[in-house]
Amino acid sequence: MKIAIRYYTKSGNTKKLADAIAEVAGVPAKGVDQPLTEDVDILFLCNSVYWAGVDGKVKKFLKTPGHKIRKLVNVSSAAMIESTYKQIKTLASEAGIPLDAREFHCRGSFAALHKGKPDQNDLENVKKFAKEVLG
Numbered sequence: 001m002k003i004a005i006r007y008y009t010k011s012g013n014t015k016k017l018a019d020a021i022a023e024v025a026g027v028p029a030k031g032v033d034q035p036l037t038e039d040v041d042i043l044f045l046c047n048s049v050y051w052a053g054v055d056g057k058v059k060k061f062l063k064t065p066g067h068k069i070r071k072l073v074n075v076s077s078a079a080m081i082e083s084t085y086k087q088i089k090t091l092a093s094e095a096g097i098p099l100d101a102r103e104f105h106c107r108g109s110f111a112a113l114h115k116g117k118p119d120q121n122d123l124e125n126v127k128k129f130a131k132e133v134l135g
């Protein structure tokens, strides 16, 4: 099974989640500016929201991932919203990429909100989630 991890981060929170997944998946977490080098069965897309929207670089990656993504798995952190699932679902569907119904989301620190998040517990939880997805 081919697995890949891509992330977009502004302040490091989402990278922590992506790196935790990398530990259990055994593949490196790379930025969304790095296109896929082969077709993948599972792509963990770690992302967030900035002023209510997913970053343009994440949108660009989904439009032109470089290779086929058989299944996309959404992983997000945010300060206020529930998750980025709905936005990613729209983008994935426009790009013809199947999105797994399972997702991971946790709080991410922003200004005075949620200091220290994602924390150790979130990182353990995202690893558990990734293991479940990978079967």
Ligand SMILES: Cc1cc2nc3c(=O)[nH]c(=O)nc-3n(C[C@H](O)[C@H](O)[C@H](O)COP(=O)(O)O)c2cc1C
Pocket (backbone or CB within 6 Å): 008, 009, 010, 011, 012, 013, 014, 015, 048, 049, 050, 051, 052, 053, 077, 078, 079, 080, 081, 107, 108, 109, 110
């Ligand atoms: C410029 C900026 C705008 C943000 N806007 C929102 C927002 O509209 N809604 C929200 O829930 N969180 C918002 N956040 C919080 C981020 O989603 C949260 O800090 C997230 O964990 C950031 O991930 P990152 O460190 O990987 O960039 C914003 C953060 C930044 C830096």
